[in-house]
């Protein structure tokens with residue numbers, strides 16, 4: 001039965017947010033997590049862009065479409081806060097990560113962090129990453145049933161150890177740290193949100209301790225010795241007016257940055273690999289583009305020139321947004337597109353499903369990288385129609401780095417391997433946590449004759 005979230009203040013001219021809340025606390029959580037696309041379409045058809053329901057234990061207003069996304073992400077009257085919203089999901093595991101800070105404090109940290117993401121720094125990260133990409137890919141074993149997701153995830157985790165931490169680790173130590181990250185990320189979408197030994201939440205809390213201990217032990221040496229990695233960059237980062245991170249800030253930001261970087265990049269590359277397997281003509285086009293560079297280790301400018309790869313990356317980020325939803329807590333009464341949004345509610349921008357809205361994207365389910373070509377630029381329909389990196393004050397600080405890393409890895413994959421899936425294969429996408437293929441995306445991997 002339809003019920004309104006809260007009556008709007010008298011004389012405000014605002015409308016009440018409609019919705020079918022469902023059973024308190026549980027509501028429509030299972031449908032949203034298991035069938036996000038169907039559910040979003042149904043809700044949009046019934047209620048339009050702004051509707052509410054219980055989701056993961058909270059009264060949640062889901063706002064669909066780029067217009068509402070812009071209001072929330074640009075956050076002109078500072079009514080939407082990141083910290084309390086994200087903390088609910090990942091706070092115990094990613095405590096005081098920059099995405100969980102708000103307003104003046106967030107700005108203060110962001111200005112310092114920006115020093116670790118300058119063009120010069122990114123170039124040195126790319127240089128540090130290049131040998132690891134080659135070694136990692138050369139170790140892949142061609143054949144049937146090669147699980148792309150699992151291998152790419154291992155590769156991006158290993159690269160993170162080189163580029164982000166810049167510390168030589170034994171395989172066992174790497175696996176311990178990498179395992180802790182995996183547990184910390186998975187904990188965010190636990191159904192049971194308190195520590196029961198053996199379950200996701202409990203494992204996440206234990207993982208946080210492992211990570212804190214690991215980074216805390218390394219900070220003094222990093223501060224002393226410096227380096228070309230993100231860890232050293234965060235230790236050295238200083239604004240023009242002399243602000244720097246404390247040791248605790250560095251630990252918190254490192255833990256967060258690793259999480260922010262590796263799963264998102266893995267999902268992007270896996271989605272690209274999936275569509276390139278289903279569309280061999282695009283795979284060939286990108287391979288030719290890569291081979292035409294005529295170099296074993298492309299520079300950032302050369303990677304930028306891979307326009308086909310860029311279009312495929314954008315289309316893959318559209319079809320599967322690695323961060324599927326951006327939650328915000330409403331810290332004062334406000335409005336979205338004429339609807340009254342009361343303080344205390346949670347608002348969610350569902351990027352994953354927004355990118356599939358037929359009102360904004362022609363033939364939205366179709367893999368069609370050409371929509372990002374210079375002659376079409378379908379994303380220009382609205383500034384927030386394509387927003388896999390979010391927007392406003394919290395817009396992804398690593399978006400350029402992500403593009404470089406994804407293209408550097410894809411380039412090396414294309415020149416070494418050709419991969420395919422059976423004609424009718426469709427991947428089973430798991431959307432209960434960050435999106436990923438349930439089957440790991442098994443492909444037939446063959447070495448290219450040119451490699």
Ligand code: HEM
Pocket residue numbers: 082098099100110257260261262264265268321322323326327388389390391393394395396397398399401402
């Ligand atoms: C394809 C890959 C990536 C995607 C799709 C992605 C997506 C996002 C999104 C949607 C947000 C905004 C969250 C919000 O507004 O609540 C964000 C924030 C952030 N991302 Fe990324 N990200 C990617 C890669 C990276 C990489 C490689 C790094 C680091 C090297 C990174 C670091 C961050 C950080 C630090 C924030 C928080 C920024 C802030 O709150 O000021 N991301 N990312």
